[in-house]
Amino acid sequence: MSENKTNNAPRAAVGRLKARKSNSIERRGFFSWLAVGWLGFAAATGGFFTVIIRFLFPNVLFEPPQTFKIGYPEEFSPNSVDIRFKKEFNAWIVRDDESIFALSTVCTHLGCTPNWLATDNKFKCPCHGSGFRMSGIHFEGPAPRPLERFKIGISNDGQILVDKTKSYKWEKGEWENKDSFLKV
Amino acid sequence: MDNKNDNKSLLEKMGESQVWKSIIRSGVPRTRRQRMHAILGSVFLHLHPARLPKHAVKVGYTWCMGGLSFFLFVNLTITGILLMFYYRPTVEYAFTDIIDLAEQVPLGIMRELHRWAAHSMVLIVWLHMVRVFMTGSYKPPREFNWGVGVILMTLTMLLSFTGYLLPWDQLAIWAVTVGSNMARATPFLGNEGPGAALLAIGDINLVHIGSDVRFALLGGRFVGEATLLRFYVLHCIAIPFVAMIFMAVHFWRIRKDGGISGPL
Numbered sequence: 001m002s003e004n005k006t007n008n009a010p011r012a013a014v015g016r017l018k019a020r021k022s023n024s025i026e027r028r029g030f031f032s033w034l035a036v037g038w039l040g041f042a043a044a045t046g047g048f049f050t051v052i053i054r055f056l057f058p059n060v061l062f063e064p065p066q067t068f069k070i071g072y073p074e075e076f077s078p079n080s081v082d083i084r085f086k087k088e089f090n091a092w093i094v095r096d097d098e099s100i101f102a103l104s105t106v107c108t109h110l111g112c113t114p115n116w117l118a119t120d121n122k123f124k125c126p127c128h129g130s131g132f133r134m135s136g137i138h139f140e141g142p143a144p145r146p147l148e149r150f151k152i153g154i155s156n157d158g159q160i161l162v163d164k165t166k167s168y169k170w171e172k173g174e175w176e177n178k179d180s181f182l183k184v
Numbered sequence: 185m186d187n188k189n190d191n192k193s194l195l196e197k198m199g200e201s202q203v204w205k206s207i208i209r210s211g212v213p214r215t216r217r218q219r220m221h222a223i224l225g226s227v228f229l230h231l232h233p234a235r236l237p238k239h240a241v242k243v244g245y246t247w248c249m250g251g252l253s254f255f256l257f258v259n260l261t262i263t264g265i266l267l268m269f270y271y272r273p274t275v276e277y278a279f280t281d282i283i284d285l286a287e288q289v290p291l292g293i294m295r296e297l298h299r300w301a302a303h304s305m306v307l308i309v310w311l312h313m314v315r316v317f318m319t320g321s322y323k324p325p326r327e328f329n330w331g332v333g334v335i336l337m338t339l340t341m342l343l344s345f346t347g348y349l350l351p352w353d354q355l356a357i358w359a360v361t362v363g364s365n366m367a368r369a370t371p372f373l374g375n376e377g378p379g380a381a382l383l384a385i386g387d388i389n390l391v392h393i394g395s396d397v398r399f400a401l402l403g404g405r406f407v408g409e410a411t412l413l414r415f416y417v418l419h420c421i422a423i424p425f426v427a428m429i430f431m432a433v434h435f436w437r438i439r440k441d442g443g444i445s446g447p448l
Contacts, residue, residue, distance in 0.1 A: 053400075056403075057395070057400055058404070058410065061410075062404075062408075062409060062410070063404055063405060063406070063408065090406070110361075110362040111361050111362055112361065112362065127358060127362070
Protein backbone atom coordinates (compact mmCIF):
# COMPACT_ATOMS: atom_id res chain seq x y z
CA MET A 1 0.00 0.00 0.00
CA SER A 2 2.59 2.43 1.06
CA GLU A 3 4.80 1.50 -1.91
CA ASN A 4 1.94 2.13 -4.28
CA LYS A 5 1.39 5.52 -2.81
CA THR A 6 5.00 6.58 -3.24
CA ASN A 7 4.97 5.32 -6.82
CA ASN A 8 1.75 7.07 -7.70
CA ALA A 9 2.66 10.44 -6.33
CA PRO A 10 5.52 11.31 -8.75
CA ARG A 11 3.54 10.08 -11.73
CA ALA A 12 0.67 12.35 -10.84
CA ALA A 13 3.09 15.26 -10.48
CA VAL A 14 4.65 14.59 -13.89
CA GLY A 15 1.22 14.45 -15.43
CA ARG A 16 0.35 17.78 -13.95
CA LEU A 17 3.62 19.32 -15.17
CA LYS A 18 2.95 18.09 -18.71
CA ALA A 19 -0.52 19.50 -18.68
CA ARG A 20 0.79 22.87 -17.51
CA LYS A 21 3.53 22.92 -20.14
CA SER A 22 1.10 22.56 -23.02
CA ASN A 23 -0.79 25.58 -21.68
CA SER A 24 2.20 27.74 -20.76
CA ILE A 25 3.87 30.29 -23.04
CA GLU A 26 7.38 30.00 -24.44
CA ARG A 27 10.27 31.91 -22.88
CA ARG A 28 10.80 33.94 -26.07
CA GLY A 29 7.13 34.72 -26.38
CA PHE A 30 7.01 35.77 -22.76
CA PHE A 31 9.78 38.31 -23.28
CA SER A 32 8.18 39.81 -26.38
CA TRP A 33 4.88 40.16 -24.51
CA LEU A 34 6.79 41.72 -21.64
CA ALA A 35 8.31 44.26 -24.07
CA VAL A 36 4.89 45.04 -25.53
CA GLY A 37 3.52 45.43 -22.03
CA TRP A 38 6.27 47.81 -20.94
CA LEU A 39 6.07 49.84 -24.15
CA GLY A 40 2.33 50.12 -23.69
CA PHE A 41 2.81 51.18 -20.09
CA ALA A 42 5.46 53.77 -21.05
CA ALA A 43 3.23 55.12 -23.84
CA ALA A 44 0.24 55.37 -21.51
CA THR A 45 2.32 57.12 -18.83
CA GLY A 46 3.84 59.47 -21.40
CA GLY A 47 0.41 60.26 -22.80
CA PHE A 48 -0.94 60.83 -19.30
CA PHE A 49 1.76 63.38 -18.45
CA THR A 50 1.47 65.03 -21.88
CA VAL A 51 -2.24 65.54 -21.23
CA ILE A 52 -1.53 66.95 -17.76
CA ILE A 53 1.05 69.42 -19.13
CA ARG A 54 -1.31 70.48 -21.93
CA PHE A 55 -4.11 70.92 -19.40
CA LEU A 56 -2.09 73.68 -17.69
CA PHE A 57 -2.17 75.89 -20.81
CA PRO A 58 -5.61 77.53 -21.01
CA ASN A 59 -7.33 77.92 -24.39
CA VAL A 60 -9.42 80.92 -23.39
CA LEU A 61 -7.96 83.83 -21.43
CA PHE A 62 -10.14 86.19 -19.43
CA GLU A 63 -7.75 89.05 -20.15
CA PRO A 64 -8.14 92.26 -22.16
CA PRO A 65 -7.48 91.70 -25.90
CA GLN A 66 -3.89 92.03 -27.15
CA THR A 67 -5.00 94.24 -30.04
CA PHE A 68 -7.11 97.34 -29.36
CA LYS A 69 -8.17 100.68 -30.85
CA ILE A 70 -7.41 103.86 -28.93
CA GLY A 71 -9.05 106.64 -30.99
CA TYR A 72 -7.96 109.08 -33.70
CA PRO A 73 -4.44 110.59 -33.93
CA GLU A 74 -5.69 114.16 -33.44
CA GLU A 75 -7.10 113.21 -30.02
CA PHE A 76 -3.55 112.99 -28.68
CA SER A 77 -1.96 116.34 -27.93
CA PRO A 78 1.74 116.87 -28.74
CA ASN A 79 4.37 116.26 -26.06
CA SER A 80 2.03 114.39 -23.75
CA VAL A 81 1.68 110.97 -22.16
CA ASP A 82 -1.79 109.43 -22.23
CA ILE A 83 -2.33 107.19 -19.23
CA ARG A 84 -5.94 106.17 -20.03
CA PHE A 85 -4.91 102.77 -21.39
CA LYS A 86 -2.50 101.91 -18.61
CA LYS A 87 -4.85 100.04 -16.29
CA GLU A 88 -6.63 97.85 -18.81
CA PHE A 89 -4.06 97.39 -21.56
CA ASN A 90 -0.72 98.10 -19.82
CA ALA A 91 0.32 100.68 -22.41
CA TRP A 92 1.11 104.40 -22.41
CA ILE A 93 0.37 106.35 -25.57
CA VAL A 94 3.08 108.98 -26.00
CA ARG A 95 3.04 111.75 -28.59
CA ASP A 96 6.24 113.72 -29.11
CA ASP A 97 7.04 116.34 -31.78
CA GLU A 98 6.87 114.02 -34.76
CA SER A 99 5.33 110.67 -33.78
CA ILE A 100 2.90 108.70 -31.65
CA PHE A 101 4.08 105.45 -30.04
CA ALA A 102 2.80 102.92 -27.50
CA LEU A 103 5.11 102.21 -24.56
CA SER A 104 4.88 99.04 -22.49
CA THR A 105 4.18 99.73 -18.79
CA VAL A 106 6.37 96.80 -17.74
CA CYS A 107 9.55 98.01 -16.04
CA THR A 108 12.59 96.40 -17.67
CA HIS A 109 14.18 95.79 -14.28
CA LEU A 110 11.87 93.25 -12.61
CA GLY A 111 8.50 93.78 -14.24
CA CYS A 112 6.67 96.21 -11.93
CA THR A 113 4.56 99.07 -13.31
CA PRO A 114 6.14 102.56 -13.16
CA ASN A 115 4.06 105.73 -12.78
CA TRP A 116 4.08 108.74 -15.12
CA LEU A 117 5.15 111.77 -13.07
CA ALA A 118 4.06 114.73 -15.19
CA THR A 119 5.81 117.34 -13.02
CA ASP A 120 9.15 115.50 -13.21
CA ASN A 121 8.54 114.59 -16.85
CA LYS A 122 9.54 110.97 -16.29
CA PHE A 123 8.29 107.44 -15.62
CA LYS A 124 9.27 106.30 -12.13
CA CYS A 125 9.04 102.71 -10.89
CA PRO A 126 7.87 102.38 -7.25
CA CYS A 127 9.58 99.01 -6.72
CA HIS A 128 13.26 99.87 -7.08
CA GLY A 129 13.35 103.44 -8.38
CA SER A 130 14.08 102.98 -12.08
CA GLY A 131 13.43 106.15 -14.11
CA PHE A 132 12.58 106.50 -17.81
CA ARG A 133 12.30 109.54 -20.07
CA MET A 134 9.13 110.24 -22.00
CA SER A 135 10.73 108.41 -24.92
CA GLY A 136 11.07 105.29 -22.78
CA ILE A 137 14.87 105.58 -22.47
CA HIS A 138 16.13 104.61 -19.01
CA PHE A 139 18.33 107.13 -17.19
CA GLU A 140 18.30 106.25 -13.48
CA GLY A 141 17.89 103.26 -11.18
CA PRO A 142 18.58 99.61 -11.86
CA ALA A 143 16.65 99.18 -15.15
CA PRO A 144 19.12 97.77 -17.72
CA ARG A 145 17.32 98.85 -20.92
CA PRO A 146 14.55 101.18 -22.18
CA LEU A 147 10.85 100.36 -22.03
CA GLU A 148 9.58 98.34 -24.98
CA ARG A 149 7.28 99.81 -27.65
CA PHE A 150 4.29 98.02 -29.15
CA LYS A 151 3.28 97.74 -32.80
CA ILE A 152 1.13 100.73 -33.75
CA GLY A 153 -0.78 101.60 -36.93
CA ILE A 154 -3.93 103.05 -38.41
CA SER A 155 -6.94 100.77 -38.82
CA ASN A 156 -9.49 100.97 -41.65
CA ASP A 157 -11.76 103.39 -39.77
CA GLY A 158 -8.90 105.83 -39.16
CA GLN A 159 -8.40 104.96 -35.50
CA ILE A 160 -5.03 104.08 -34.04
CA LEU A 161 -4.58 100.32 -33.59
CA VAL A 162 -2.14 99.00 -31.00
CA ASP A 163 -0.93 95.39 -31.29
CA LYS A 164 0.77 94.08 -28.15
CA THR A 165 1.74 90.73 -29.67
CA LYS A 166 4.65 92.50 -31.38
CA SER A 167 7.08 94.61 -29.36
CA TYR A 168 10.16 96.60 -30.38
CA LYS A 169 13.35 96.89 -28.35
CA TRP A 170 15.56 99.98 -28.56
CA GLU A 171 18.76 98.06 -27.86
CA LYS A 172 18.16 95.94 -30.95
CA GLY A 173 17.61 99.03 -33.11
CA GLU A 174 13.98 98.08 -33.58
CA TRP A 175 12.62 101.56 -32.85
CA GLU A 176 13.66 102.40 -36.41
CA ASN A 177 10.99 99.94 -37.59
CA LYS A 178 8.06 101.70 -39.32
CA ASP A 179 5.53 99.73 -37.28
CA SER A 180 6.93 100.89 -33.94
CA PHE A 181 5.69 104.50 -34.27
CA LEU A 182 3.11 106.58 -36.11
CA LYS A 183 4.29 109.61 -38.06
CA VAL A 184 2.12 112.69 -37.40
CA MET B 185 -12.41 32.37 41.42
CA ASP B 186 -13.80 35.88 41.77
CA ASN B 187 -11.01 36.71 44.14
CA LYS B 188 -8.39 35.85 41.53
CA ASN B 189 -10.04 38.15 39.01
CA ASP B 190 -10.21 41.05 41.48
CA ASN B 191 -6.44 40.91 42.03
CA LYS B 192 -5.84 42.13 38.50
CA SER B 193 -5.31 45.85 38.13
CA LEU B 194 -7.68 47.98 36.08
CA LEU B 195 -5.00 48.33 33.41
CA GLU B 196 -4.64 44.57 33.15
CA LYS B 197 -8.37 44.13 32.82
CA MET B 198 -8.46 46.78 30.13
CA GLY B 199 -5.59 45.10 28.32
CA GLU B 200 -7.56 41.87 28.11
CA SER B 201 -10.73 43.50 26.84
CA GLN B 202 -11.80 43.09 23.23
CA VAL B 203 -11.92 46.84 22.64
CA TRP B 204 -8.30 47.33 23.77
CA LYS B 205 -7.03 44.41 21.71
CA SER B 206 -8.87 45.57 18.62
CA ILE B 207 -7.16 48.97 18.81
CA ILE B 208 -3.71 48.24 20.30
CA ARG B 209 -3.45 44.69 18.81
CA SER B 210 -1.39 43.35 21.74
CA GLY B 211 -2.21 43.09 25.41
CA VAL B 212 -0.60 45.17 28.12
CA PRO B 213 3.14 44.76 27.43
CA ARG B 214 5.17 43.31 30.27
CA THR B 215 8.49 42.28 28.77
CA ARG B 216 10.86 44.41 26.64
CA ARG B 217 9.93 42.30 23.62
CA GLN B 218 6.21 42.93 24.19
CA ARG B 219 6.85 46.62 24.62
CA MET B 220 8.71 46.73 21.30
CA HIS B 221 5.85 44.91 19.57
CA ALA B 222 3.32 47.34 21.04
CA ILE B 223 5.26 50.19 19.36
CA LEU B 224 5.80 48.39 16.06
CA GLY B 225 2.19 47.23 15.87
CA SER B 226 0.65 50.70 15.99
CA VAL B 227 0.51 52.97 12.97
CA PHE B 228 0.68 56.02 15.23
CA LEU B 229 3.84 54.87 16.99
CA HIS B 230 5.68 52.98 14.28
CA LEU B 231 7.64 56.03 13.10
CA HIS B 232 8.95 56.43 16.61
CA PRO B 233 11.91 54.16 17.39
CA ALA B 234 11.21 51.36 19.87
CA ARG B 235 14.38 52.33 21.71
CA LEU B 236 16.12 55.69 21.74
CA PRO B 237 19.88 56.14 21.69
CA LYS B 238 21.07 58.39 24.51
CA HIS B 239 22.50 61.05 22.18
CA ALA B 240 19.12 61.44 20.46
CA VAL B 241 17.70 63.37 23.40
CA LYS B 242 20.62 65.82 23.42
CA VAL B 243 19.01 69.03 22.13
CA GLY B 244 22.44 70.63 21.82
CA TYR B 245 23.30 68.25 19.00
CA THR B 246 20.10 68.15 16.89
CA TRP B 247 18.59 71.51 17.95
CA CYS B 248 15.30 69.58 17.44
CA MET B 249 15.06 71.39 14.13
CA GLY B 250 13.60 68.50 12.13
CA GLY B 251 10.97 67.87 14.79
CA LEU B 252 10.11 71.56 14.93
CA SER B 253 9.81 71.71 11.13
CA PHE B 254 7.30 68.85 11.24
CA PHE B 255 5.50 70.41 14.20
CA LEU B 256 5.12 73.65 12.26
CA PHE B 257 3.94 71.74 9.17
CA VAL B 258 1.18 70.10 11.26
CA ASN B 259 0.38 73.50 12.76
CA LEU B 260 0.14 75.09 9.33
CA THR B 261 -2.05 72.26 8.06
CA ILE B 262 -4.54 72.71 10.90
CA THR B 263 -4.66 76.53 10.78
CA GLY B 264 -4.65 76.41 6.97
CA ILE B 265 -7.69 74.12 6.84
CA LEU B 266 -9.50 76.47 9.24
CA LEU B 267 -8.62 79.51 7.10
CA MET B 268 -10.03 77.76 4.02
CA PHE B 269 -13.51 77.91 5.60
CA TYR B 270 -13.48 81.72 5.29
CA TYR B 271 -11.12 82.59 2.43
CA ARG B 272 -12.32 82.81 -1.21
CA PRO B 273 -9.55 82.87 -3.84
CA THR B 274 -11.10 85.40 -6.23
CA VAL B 275 -10.00 88.90 -7.17
CA GLU B 276 -13.30 90.22 -5.81
CA TYR B 277 -13.14 88.66 -2.34
CA ALA B 278 -9.55 87.59 -1.54
CA PHE B 279 -8.30 90.84 -0.01
CA THR B 280 -11.46 91.63 1.97
CA ASP B 281 -11.65 88.04 3.24
CA ILE B 282 -8.14 88.45 4.65
CA ILE B 283 -9.25 91.64 6.43
CA ASP B 284 -12.37 89.85 7.70
CA LEU B 285 -10.24 86.99 9.01
CA ALA B 286 -8.63 89.48 11.37
CA GLU B 287 -11.63 91.66 12.19
CA GLN B 288 -14.84 89.60 11.87
CA VAL B 289 -13.96 85.93 12.25
CA PRO B 290 -13.95 84.55 15.83
CA LEU B 291 -10.41 84.27 17.20
CA GLY B 292 -9.06 86.71 14.62
CA ILE B 293 -5.58 85.47 15.39
CA MET B 294 -5.91 82.36 13.20
CA ARG B 295 -4.43 84.00 10.13
CA GLU B 296 -1.58 85.44 12.19
CA LEU B 297 -0.84 81.99 13.60
CA HIS B 298 -0.64 80.66 10.05
CA ARG B 299 1.55 83.56 8.94
CA TRP B 300 3.99 83.39 11.84
CA ALA B 301 4.17 79.59 11.65
CA ALA B 302 4.97 79.93 7.96
CA HIS B 303 7.76 82.44 8.59
CA SER B 304 9.11 80.21 11.36
CA MET B 305 8.99 77.11 9.21
CA VAL B 306 11.11 78.72 6.47
CA LEU B 307 13.63 79.84 9.11
CA ILE B 308 13.69 76.51 10.92
CA VAL B 309 13.98 74.41 7.76
CA TRP B 310 17.06 76.46 6.86
CA LEU B 311 18.48 76.01 10.36
CA HIS B 312 17.78 72.27 10.04
CA MET B 313 19.86 72.27 6.85
CA VAL B 314 22.63 74.19 8.66
CA ARG B 315 22.66 71.72 11.54
CA VAL B 316 22.71 68.69 9.24
CA PHE B 317 25.54 70.27 7.27
CA MET B 318 27.56 71.30 10.31
CA THR B 319 27.35 67.86 11.95
CA GLY B 320 28.22 66.13 8.66
CA SER B 321 24.96 64.20 8.79
CA TYR B 322 24.67 64.26 4.99
CA LYS B 323 27.50 61.74 4.68
CA PRO B 324 26.94 58.07 3.72
CA PRO B 325 24.64 56.30 4.34
CA ARG B 326 22.53 59.43 4.66
CA GLU B 327 23.32 61.10 1.31
CA PHE B 328 19.98 60.00 -0.20
CA ASN B 329 18.07 61.49 2.72
CA TRP B 330 20.00 64.75 2.28
CA GLY B 331 18.70 64.80 -1.30
CA VAL B 332 15.14 64.21 -0.08
CA GLY B 333 15.71 67.01 2.43
CA VAL B 334 16.81 69.43 -0.29
CA ILE B 335 13.57 68.64 -2.18
CA LEU B 336 11.56 69.22 1.01
CA MET B 337 13.31 72.55 1.54
CA THR B 338 12.45 73.57 -2.04
CA LEU B 339 8.83 72.57 -1.43
CA THR B 340 8.83 74.69 1.74
CA MET B 341 10.06 77.66 -0.30
CA LEU B 342 7.35 77.04 -2.92
CA LEU B 343 4.67 76.81 -0.21
CA SER B 344 5.92 80.12 1.15
CA PHE B 345 5.94 81.71 -2.33
CA THR B 346 2.46 80.51 -3.32
CA GLY B 347 1.00 81.53 0.05
CA TYR B 348 2.52 84.99 -0.39
CA LEU B 349 0.09 85.81 -3.23
CA LEU B 350 -3.12 84.84 -1.43
CA PRO B 351 -3.69 88.09 0.58
CA TRP B 352 -3.92 89.79 -2.86
CA ASP B 353 -2.57 93.14 -1.67
CA GLN B 354 -0.04 95.33 -3.51
CA LEU B 355 2.91 93.60 -1.84
CA ALA B 356 1.61 90.16 -2.83
CA ILE B 357 0.83 91.01 -6.45
CA TRP B 358 4.13 92.77 -7.17
CA ALA B 359 6.28 90.33 -5.25
CA VAL B 360 4.81 87.45 -7.24
CA THR B 361 5.06 89.49 -10.46
CA VAL B 362 8.77 89.99 -9.82
CA GLY B 363 9.26 86.40 -8.63
CA SER B 364 7.43 84.79 -11.55
CA ASN B 365 9.33 86.98 -14.02
CA MET B 366 12.34 84.81 -13.21
CA ALA B 367 10.52 82.01 -15.06
CA ARG B 368 10.87 84.07 -18.25
CA ALA B 369 14.59 83.32 -18.18
CA THR B 370 14.21 79.52 -17.97
CA PRO B 371 16.43 77.92 -20.65
CA PHE B 372 14.31 76.88 -23.65
CA LEU B 373 11.05 77.02 -21.66
CA GLY B 374 10.93 80.76 -20.87
CA ASN B 375 10.30 83.31 -23.62
CA GLU B 376 13.40 85.36 -22.69
CA GLY B 377 15.54 82.39 -21.70
CA PRO B 378 18.63 81.14 -23.54
CA GLY B 379 17.73 78.87 -26.44
CA ALA B 380 14.09 79.97 -26.60
CA ALA B 381 14.72 81.88 -29.84
CA LEU B 382 16.02 78.66 -31.42
CA LEU B 383 12.63 77.01 -30.99
CA ALA B 384 10.96 78.65 -33.95
CA ILE B 385 9.45 77.63 -37.26
CA GLY B 386 10.49 80.33 -39.72
CA ASP B 387 9.31 83.62 -38.23
CA ILE B 388 6.95 82.03 -35.73
CA ASN B 389 8.32 81.65 -32.22
CA LEU B 390 7.10 78.51 -30.48
CA VAL B 391 8.12 79.85 -27.06
CA HIS B 392 6.50 83.25 -26.58
CA ILE B 393 4.79 85.05 -23.70
CA GLY B 394 1.56 83.16 -24.39
CA SER B 395 3.11 79.69 -24.46
CA ASP B 396 6.08 79.54 -22.09
CA VAL B 397 6.55 78.03 -18.64
CA ARG B 398 5.60 81.29 -16.90
CA PHE B 399 2.30 81.28 -18.81
CA ALA B 400 1.56 77.78 -17.50
CA LEU B 401 2.42 78.86 -13.95
CA LEU B 402 0.33 82.04 -14.02
CA GLY B 403 -2.50 80.72 -16.20
CA GLY B 404 -2.23 83.94 -18.22
CA ARG B 405 0.12 86.64 -19.43
CA PHE B 406 0.19 88.49 -16.11
CA VAL B 407 -0.62 87.90 -12.44
CA GLY B 408 -4.44 87.88 -12.43
CA GLU B 409 -7.55 85.93 -11.45
CA ALA B 410 -6.26 82.68 -12.94
CA THR B 411 -2.95 83.06 -11.08
CA LEU B 412 -4.70 83.56 -7.75
CA LEU B 413 -6.72 80.37 -8.21
CA ARG B 414 -3.68 78.42 -9.42
CA PHE B 415 -1.51 79.50 -6.50
CA TYR B 416 -4.36 78.72 -4.09
CA VAL B 417 -4.68 75.15 -5.37
CA LEU B 418 -0.90 74.70 -5.39
CA HIS B 419 -0.65 76.12 -1.87
CA CYS B 420 -3.52 74.17 -0.28
CA ILE B 421 -3.49 70.85 -2.16
CA ALA B 422 -0.74 70.12 -4.66
CA ILE B 423 2.45 71.09 -2.84
CA PRO B 424 1.39 69.80 0.63
CA PHE B 425 0.43 66.50 -1.04
CA VAL B 426 3.87 66.13 -2.63
CA ALA B 427 5.58 67.32 0.57
CA MET B 428 3.78 64.67 2.64
CA ILE B 429 5.00 61.90 0.33
CA PHE B 430 8.59 63.14 0.60
CA MET B 431 8.22 63.56 4.39
CA ALA B 432 7.16 59.91 4.69
CA VAL B 433 10.27 58.86 2.76
CA HIS B 434 12.42 61.28 4.81
CA PHE B 435 11.26 59.94 8.19
CA TRP B 436 11.45 56.33 7.06
CA ARG B 437 15.03 56.80 5.84
CA ILE B 438 16.08 58.39 9.15
CA ARG B 439 15.24 55.06 10.82
CA LYS B 440 16.79 52.92 8.08
CA ASP B 441 20.02 54.95 7.99
CA GLY B 442 20.78 54.21 11.61
CA GLY B 443 18.31 56.25 13.57
CA ILE B 444 18.40 59.88 14.52
CA SER B 445 21.60 61.65 13.63
CA GLY B 446 24.56 61.18 15.91
CA PRO B 447 28.12 59.99 15.67
CA LEU B 448 27.86 56.75 13.68
